[in-house]
Amino acid sequence: MSELMATANIAAQYEIAERRRRIYTGLLLILLLVLLIGGVRVAEEANSGSILAGLPKVFDYPFDILSQAYSKGWDFWSIPFSLQHAENGVQHTYFYYLIETINMAVVSTLIGFTLGGLISIIASRNLVKSRTLVWVTRRFTDIARAFPEIVIALFLIFIFGKNPIAAVVAIAFHTTGALSKMFSEVNENADMKAWEGLEAAGASWLQKVWFGIIPQVWPNWISYGLLRFEINVRASAILGFVGAGGLGQQFKTFVDWKFGADIAAIILLLILTITAIDILSTWARRRFIGKTAH
Amino acid sequence: MTITAHMEELAASYPQAINPNRKRLAAWLAGLLTLVGYLFYIWGAFDVSSALDRANTDRASLLALDTYAYKHHVELSLKSGDLMVNLEGNRRNAYETLPEWVVSAGGETRVDMGAGYLAVISLARLQLFKNDVLITDIETTATGPILHSAPQDWMRIAANKIEGRPDIYVRFIVTKSKILLQRYSTGWENFWFDSSSELNGTSIWAAIALTFSEDRLDTAQSNYALVTSEIWGNNEWQHGQIMHAMMITVLMAFCGTLLAAITALPLSFMAANNINPVGLLRFSMKRVFDFLRGVDALIWSLIFIRAFGLGPLSGILALWLTDTGTFGKMFSEAIENADQKQMDGVNSVGAGKVQTTWFGVIPQILPVLISQTLYFLESNTRSATVIGMLGAGGIGLKLADTMRTGQDWENTMYIIFLIIFVVIIMDNISSWLRARLIKGAEKSAL
Known part of the structure; x- marks a missing residue:
């Protein structure tokens, strides 16, 4: 009898808890919805045009670009390979600028990967005894991640003039911050048995890191590095837009000149490149760490 | 058996552990050489040496000096x-x-x-x-x-x-x-009160003390109202306008991310091969996601600025489309990786298609969904700064304004500090929420 009552009691308690949980979830969803609607309204107020007035015009610009591209006929497809106007008197093809953008991404990822790897070891609580050192390193990586890349790029353009170096340094700085955070999380999840074994055998700190940690973590490091590379290809295209060279800079010129066919060609090149790099890096990541990581 | 003999025996049975593998060594060396060669090529391609020669270090030190x-x-x-x-x-x-x-x-x-x-x-x-x-x-x-x-x-x-x-x-x-x-x-001159303010020259501590004082400086308003309105209306540092711009940027990130998550969820079910049996629809949905991501927020914002004018609404819509692509891809992968057993279980007790999805799939992908959305909230704050700079308004536009003249680098520095502060706060809130909401599921998602 008492058992039955106890069961009934549990069921009632469960019911109450479940109802409370539902109420909380519901309230949270309503709150989010209210915030969202309020936010969009505020944004609309601050905007120079309104949603309703702009809605019919959404396709104007894409249509304009595409019709200009269409009017070129088959010649459109030769645009990426034809010589373009260039600022220093040297003419290049879009293809050349595309390669420049990719190179910017590769170099900045390489620099960020190397520095991030080194810094992540000092930022891992299980590898460094000094709490202060870990704390200081982590705050540095926080700042490096949060620092707006575009500001570094613009500052360097002030100093070096329009050059890919500005974008490379800016992206590398951000990448260093982002990767050292991710790497240090990987390092902290590493199995410490190898480390302890090496310690028992009298290995130095450097040997413990090199033989005990690195072999475990590097597949994940590579995977995160490739993911960063995808992001950096976009970033280098965007920074080009403010004058740091590459395809982005060309794009900016033609957006200002309203050359629809060229704009369409560059967007197409960018989409194809980004998609190709996505596919390649997903494939490479699967190879490195198996199918578990997305 | 002595230790030496034992070691020799071990060495004999695992020769590859003692002798370095020549093939691997050669591969390493080749990789290193390629890297060095590539860096040399980049040095030439990016014209690094002439850029370094041309570098205007005087200007750099002047700009740096101006920040503090x-x-x-x-x-x-x-x-x-x-x-x-x-x-x-x-x-x-x-x-x-x-x-x-x-x-x-x-x-x-x-x-x-x-x-x-x-x-x-x-x-x-x-x-x-x-x-x-x-x-x-x-x-x-x-x-x-x-x-x-x-x-x-x-x-x-x-x-x-x-x-x-x-x-x-x-x-x-x-x-x-x-x-x-x-x-x-x-130092930063007139940071609290600008030179036209009657409180100019008052330190912030003196001003705080003033707010507790009974003697009104201005008979029309309390000292507290006076001090805050003077700080807020500071013409040289524009605290009020900058805080408002910062809020607009956070708003862009918040609305863009949330809208994208709401849109991407139903679409991602259409793209998942264990939910949607129609191959053509799946394939085209995935290509739509690729397209949305590939075009990039920058280009979307150009398109929306033409239609809706300059301002945060265009920024929200740009972030929305880009992130719908990203979320769509991630969510659909999460759905495809969901365990079939839970769906079978729900199905076996007589649940319909909708119920199977609701009770069999949603609870499994919820952690990935929440954690990705929160993660993007932080990273979108930075993206919103960038597209703001290119016309969507908010703190990015303020930043661009201070940099344009090259005169107000102290204001630039101030805004950068503010952005870093806000991004770090967002980062902390989002990881705290992730840890609270999904407990332990954190590690499974990216």
């Missing part, structure tokens, strides 16, 4: 004989009474330049003393300045202009029409 220091201008017009002391060369910030480091008497003005430098200027000449030793003597004439002391390598001498910077904090310019002294001081 401000300067007073002491300007003597040789035509009218007027003496003006102002802040950063801005006439609106001129001093009505001379500060104590400028002493004017008998047609001669003595300016204590700091760092041991003393400048004595009159309509006829500029004399600069370092620790009471005369180091520069310049005579002004109607045709241009004449240098009477030895030229120094920190001077730039032209026919009608002599410019000198003996110390990073001390600078003078003499032309045929004026003598200009620039005196640098460390």
Whole structure:
């Protein structure tokens, strides 16, 4: 009898808890919805045009670009390979600028990967005894991640003039911050048995890191590095837009000149490149760490 | 068996562990050589050496100095004989009474330049003393300045202009029409109260003390209202406008991310191969996601700015489309990786298609969904800054404004500090929420 009552009691308690949980979830969803609607309204107020007035015009610009591209006929497809106007008197093809953008991404990822790897070891609580050192390193990586890349790029353009170096340094700085955070999380999840074994055998700190940690973590490091590379290809295209060279800079010129066919060609090149790099890096990541990581 | 014998036996049975693998070594070496070669190629392709040669380091140090220091201008017009002391060369910030480091008497003005430098200027000449030793003597004439002391390598001498910077904090310019002294001081001047404010010169601590005081400075409003409105309305630092712009940027990130998550969820079910049996629909949905991501927020914002005008709404829509692509891809992968057993279980007790999805799939992908959305909230705050700079408004636009003139690097620095602060706060909130909401599921998602 008492058992039955106890069961009934549990069921009632469960019911109450479940109802409370539902109420909380519901309230949270309503709150989010209210915030969202309020936010969009505020944004609309601050905007120079309104949603309703702009809605019919959404396709104007894409249509304009595409019709200009269409009017070129088959010649459109030769645009990426034809010589373009260039600022220093040297003419290049879009293809050349595309390669420049990719190179910017590769170099900045390489620099960020190397520095991030080194810094992540000092930022891992299980590898460094000094709490202060870990704390200081982590705050540095926080700042490096949060620092707006575009500001570094613009500052360097002030100093070096329009050059890919500005974008490379800016992206590398951000990448260093982002990767050292991710790497240090990987390092902290590493199995410490190898480390302890090496310690028992009298290995130095450097040997413990090199033989005990690195072999475990590097597949994940590579995977995160490739993911960063995808992001950096976009970033280098965007920074080009403010004058740091590459395809982005060309794009900016033609957006200002309203050359629809060229704009369409560059967007197409960018989409194809980004998609190709996505596919390649997903494939490479699967190879490195198996199918578990997305 | 001795230890040595045992070791020899081990070495014999695992030769590859003792002898380095030549193939692997060669591969490493080849990789390293490729890397070095590639870096050389980049050095040439990016024209690094000539860029370094051309690098304007003077400009860089001036810009850097401007981020943490401000300067007073002491300007003597040789035509009218007027003496003006102002802040950063801005006439609106001129001093009505001379500060104590400028002493004017008998047609001669003595300016204590700091760092041991003393400048004595009159309509006829500029004399600069370092620790009471005369180091520069310049005579002004109607045709241009004449240098009477030895030229120094920190001077730039032209026919009608002599410019000198003996110390990073001390600078003078003499032309045929004026003598200009620039005196640098460390700090952010007028950060709380601008020069037109009646509270100008009051320290923030004194101002806080003032808010608790009963004696009203202005009879019309309380001291608290006065102090806050003066800080908020500071014309030089624009605290009120900058905070508002920062809020707009956070708003863009929040609305864009949330809208994208809401849109991507149903679409991702259409793209998942364990939910949607129609291959063509799945394939086209995935290509739509690729397209949305590939076009990038920057290009989307250009399109939306044409339609909706400059402002945060265009920014929200741009983030929305890009992130719908990203979320769609991630969510659909999460759905595809969901465990079939849970769905089978729900299905076996007689649940319909909708119920199977609701109770069998949603609980499994919820952690990935929440954690990705929160993660993107933080990263979108940064993206919103960038597209804001290119026309969507918010803090990005403010940042671009301060950088455009190259004069207000202290304001740029202030905004950067603010952005870093907000991004770190968002980062902490989002990881705290992730940890609270999904407990342990954190690690499984990216």
